[in-house]
Amino acid sequence: MTTPVPDDIDVVDWLNAALAPNESTQPADLASLDKQLAALTASLEVAVDEHSALLGRLIDDVSRSVPRLQYDLHFMREGSLSLQSTLAHITNTTSSNQPGGIGDVLEKLHALDTIKTNMTEARDVLREAESWSMLEPEVTSLLAESNYSKAAERLAEAAENLFVFQNTPEYESRRGVVVSLENQLEAGVSSALVAAINSRDTAACKGYYEIFERIGREAEFFNYYVGARAEPIFTAWRELPSPSPNSSSSTNSDLSPFISSISEFYSTLLTLLRSERTQVARIFPSPRHTLSQLLSSILSSLQPSFSQKVSELSNDLGPDAVIDLVKAFRATESFALDAHDILKILDAPPSDALQRRGSDKAHTRRHSRRVSISLSGRTESRSSLPGKGEPDEWDLALFEPFLDAQTSYPALENRYLSSRLPQLGTGDTARTLKEETDAVLVLADGALARCVAFTHGYALPGLLAVLDALISSFLASVSSSSFLASSSSHISFAGPGANVDLFDLDYAPADYARIQALLHLLDAVRSALDRLVGFEGRVRSTVSRALVENDITRSDAKIEGMTSGEQRILVESGMNSRELHDLLQSLSSQPQSGEQFGVVAHPEVFPGARKAIMGLAGTCQTSLQDVILSPLINRLKTYPTLSLWASTSASSTSSASSAQTDLKIPTFSLSPSETMQRVAEGLLNLPRLFEVYADDDVLAFSIETLPYAESELARLQAEDQPHSHSHSTPHTRSGSLSLRPAQKPTPLNPETILSLWLSSLGRSLLSHLLHDTLPRIARLSSAGAAQLASDLAYLENIVQALNVEEEELHRWRVCVEMRDEEGREACRDAEQRDGVLSHVARIRGWPAS
Template sequence: MSRNESIGETIQSLESSDSLLSWINDTLGAKEDDLAALDQHITHIVAALDIACEETSFQLERIIDDVSRGVPRLTYDLHFMKDSAMALQSVLVKTQDHSVTSLPAQTNETLEHLRTLDTVKRHMESAREVLREAESWSSLEMEVTGLLGEGSYARAAERLSEASKSMVVFQNTPEYESRRTLMVSLQNQLEASLSSALVAAINTQDVALCRNYYTIFSNIQRESEFRNYYNGSRRAPLTEMWQDLPVDTEQSTGQSFADFLPKFYSKFLTLLNAERVTIPSVFPDPQASLSNLIVSVLTALQPSFSERLAALFEQYGSSALANCITTLKVTQDFAVNVEKVMDKVKFSTPSVRSHVQDGGAAEGVEPAARERVHRRRSSRMSISWRAGSQRTAQGSAGSPNVNVATHDDFEWGRELFQPYLDYQVDYGKLELKMLQEAFDRATANEDDGDARSDKSRLLREAAVDLFSIGEESFARCLNFTYGYGAVGLVQALDTMIELFFNVFAKGKQTGGTSPARAQPSISYDDFVDLDYSAQDWAALQHSLHFLGAARAIHDRLLVFEAKLRSTLLQISSQFQMAENDPINFTVAPTKVQELLLQQSLLNSSELRTLLDSMQKQTHPAPNSSPSDPILLHAGRNGLFSFVKTCQVSMQETILSPLRKQLQPYPTLSLWSASGDKSRTNSSGISDLQVPTFSLSPSEIVQKVSEGLLNLPRLFEVYANDDALSFSLETLPYINPDVLKGIPEEPHSELPVPPRHIRRTSLVSIQAAPAPPVTLDAETVSSAWLSSLGHSLLSYLMNDILPKIPTLSEAGAAQLTSDLSYLSNILGALNVSSEDLGKWQEYVGLLDADGGRAKLADAEMQSDAIFQSVARMRGWSS
């Protein structure tokens, strides 16, 4: 072989190869493993490619030169052709006019006579054809009956086909109905004669005979009946297998529906693989026929697939979601295998390939052969199914590397996955029920009802179960809805966490911890003057333990939300890739599931907003700092509502001795006592009148004030407790000025955001919580003392002072002294109140006339404090 021939073969093999890498591997792989020979062969190939490049470059330059020289000439040729065409047109017009005027009148009459004769001839031929058809119809019944008696079914079908074509002749005539009735009757006779033989041929898989029968049925326009016979015979074993399984499968047979379904699909797939070989030999449209067989099997199942799933949820309740996911996974695997079978049929049949490429019907396939089964469209579909499938088919047809998604592809897939769609749309509700049931099972054995149990410990343990169970829902969302149920997942988790804290908040309000289990480890001998009972110390420790548990749960909640955010980011990325490159990336495993979910109510604006927020967090806008979007709003609010309940309970315990001391305060006799303007000495002799400069506070106010001053000693013990420093913003009546020095880190839906928020990476879901904000003991004590002071002050002004029935002048002076003294004590605790100042001012109005004068003031008429004081002083009725 010459060198030029070798180079030519190398270049020709390179041109015929689809992939450069495969050509290099094939070319080099064909040689022996000798490195020297391989190097020599590579050198030869490089030389051949260099020569080919030079020749190609030379030819390209020559072509460019020829085109450059020919383009100017082309303009001249086109102009010359245009002029020649116009000249020819003028000549033709003149010739036509001359021919018309040159013919004599006798010739025109002769030609018109010939035209009339031709018309009469054509009408006579048409009449002859009609007469022949009429003659053939008169003997049609006898001929067909005779052929059926002889067993010549094919000839009988051809005779009926010929007669059917002539039916149009009798359209709009009185004979049409009678002939149509005769035609249908003869077709029924032919079908009845063939039915038993057809079923036998289908059962024995006699392909040649089935093909012959299909031709006969096609000739009498009954392809659909043939398909019904064929599909009915082939699906019988599957429908019997399905029907033999009771609805309450596990109770009656010990076999669950999830265990049965893989066996059923395995047998179904075996049938399809067998039909993949048989159907192309029987039907001219194998792909449509195979799809029609799948739909026929699925629609013939009794009870239906939807009824099986409904029975599954009735049998297992909310936990049936896990079983439903298992069956969906099996169904999904079956659908993937079916798609492979359909692809093999599509690309192994020349007529089908031609049909797909040309966009038209395959040769020999009439539109009537592609039967469609119209069934109920789901009410959960947001867009027309047919329109969606057409859009998908049109969108896919634009790429030569993508299989065209025909309506047949979606018909069997829609029938297969439609029963799951309603449950996928209701995923959020199903997930919430499953979370609640799983949580109830996990906490069923906990000693929650025992009065001696440590409920704060139970809270911590229950929270571990709660978040562990919640993390399991991430996989369920992906496996069941492929991310389309992300909104339902977030709502279910949010609601579950909120309910969790609501339940424990109610338990905190209705029950406590027994003293035996809650006794502190420190001695309170130095606090005997605080007048707390053993039950008070137990309740105090109980609330403190709950606050500590809430703080630990808060950290776990942040980690849990970071994991949820990471899952949503994964879903968002998958959606974005599928949107940017739908050819290579999809959200659902199959095209049918993708289309169903896209057109369902799951594909909502809420889902898009949620996923967009994940992308914005990952790719923040310029000049903006990234921040983790809050997902579990209700859950966080439930946590901080629970924290506030614990704080209120702890405050009630701390203030309980002081409140008890204040309860008899409105009934003191001091308020109605009349004052004397003179003083009496020890001997009972009246002395000179001495003006009174100030009054001592009452005994109750002195005790309450001493109790307030003793509170800082109590917080010297507890201020270093991390639980006490948690979420100071939720303390009741907290003064914002006290918290100004605390770093702001907003993360809650509450009016004032709580503390200790950790910023967690979305990518790393195993990151430990960041250390919380550390507050010094003085800040914690100040915040609690301020809150306690305001709480006690609110109790005094709202529940105690308005109950004083009457105030004499001396009683008003005493109350003014008490309020002034108490105001000084509260000031030492950094507590101030505008309302307390009003009480002091209004009570200090010793001039009755001045007090009554203020009643006419419109502003005072709306002042509740002044109206209470006026009632006590008797200024108003």
């Protein structure tokens, strides 16, 4: 029952109708009717209460408003009557006066005002004339009495009134008198001022500053103050030893005399700033700015200049110059931060009195003037305080001399690292490579730390290029044949040990030693890659830390450990280039997660070094293959000169048999030659050789650089593509595709790695046979061709067991099996004639056309 009761209906009738039972339904339950009646009763009571309260509020509002309304009407009536009376009076008064009378009154008032103004100006001129006539004798008398304060007040009044004579012939003479008297006042005060500064009489210095301030010569007062207080600093700077090639520090722990002395100089300067912090606050109205200008004046007055000293460090020293430069820069930076902390104490806002007393006046370091000055000249000698966030003058003066060295830092670092690059020894190859790689990366770590300390990362692009080139050159030197050739001379080999079945292989103990040495060297190359990857991680960490904690790419960011002047110089330098921003973005970007096995790929930091490691790994693998295949290749040396290639007996026998039976006997029915049998046996024995090194996972390292392994790896990756989301088994080994971090490494099991090595060895041997051995056969008879075809067919079956499919080998066999007529016809067909057929035609004596 939520329908509201209409206003035009009787409530009693509506209740009866609502409670009446529906005739179309069964009689209503009395309990249900009672509940409905109770609910309706409660709703009616609430409605009655609400309307009663609303009606009461309306009655109260009306009862309060009616008396007020009567008062308001009465007040409006009285105001209207008063306004009517006033308007009538004004109308009567205005109509009784003549229009010309008002104009006369106004003209008289204007004339009186003009007379008053002229008389006031005349009085001021007479007073000024009387004052200027007594100025010089009055000030001279005050100076004779040493009443400098009164004399300063008198001169300040005269300078303020000098504008009266502006654009008159007397102006220059009056101005000259003022300047001459100011010079006399300054000369009389100077000796007492210097004595007060030296005796640290703060009260006297404060009084003298007020005198200089009144005559507008605060800069001269500041010059006197600096000259007296900075003399010990100038003496310490002149005694500073000059940098020389012999004084350069050779280690990070040793300090050259110059670095030690400059640290002491900064300590002395900080002591002066700490002592002057309280003094200038009692004397000058702007202590923070005054102390900053004091430091700027000291730095600009050093002889020889600070920039000359820094230039000597960067230009006059040898390879170790960068070490002293970084130390000098760090000492300078530490001093600048300490100086900022001292000045920060004085950053409190000045009081109202100090603000009224020339808080906008600066003290510029210049010589005391003994020439005439003007008000405009005094205004020009003052400079406003640096804006908020603007670097101080001394801050810029400290770090600008280092900018050239910072810009050329990669070249300086390259010169130093090149002189420290370790030379390869003649000891154990693998151990030497590991030790020297560690030494090179230690040098690179030091260079990275110096780059961050000296340039705060702005020289990172150049430094990383230098480090990449140095590491690459070091690894390239390892790839030299003389270094690899000595790798087996320091490896002792006592034989195959428990694997006595290897004694039937065609390997000497020196061969086993050579194989072991090359495996150790390959392991050392893998270790070098791991160390390089670790160093790349430290580089990324350094860059990330610089971007997160110290955003060097933003000029408006406050960087911890840098002053505003240092940051501004670096931001506005040529080092803040697009190359730097791209490098920081690439190194600090989130790594890309590979789909397979959750592998994370980072961008390369040292692509040249990785390429050199790849080349070194490939060189080791090629050398290892040369040793493994050396017995087989040695047997193939005499293969082209075998006498059976020119034999004709087998050919006549074959011809007779063919004439009697009219059947062609295939060449593969012949037994392979002894040489080919031994070569084939050597290939079949290769798996036994690799069983010795089955537990050594170094064979899986850089598997993609293995000769002829690219096609097999591509096939394996294509086969694994449908299973890219499957998990690797615990026995899989990862082929070192990390050399190319953009690729997704495919984990390989030991069986696959062994298959890849055997396939690579088989292809390498076939390459030597097909391109170096077979072309050296001088002449091939029909019987020799049958024997060669049998050898090639036999070898083809053997290499197929090693998962090697070589089309060129099959082509050689097909061409060798051709009869003379078939071969000559093939030679005449341009589509069939290729390199293999040309070789076979030459040794078979088939005409070229």
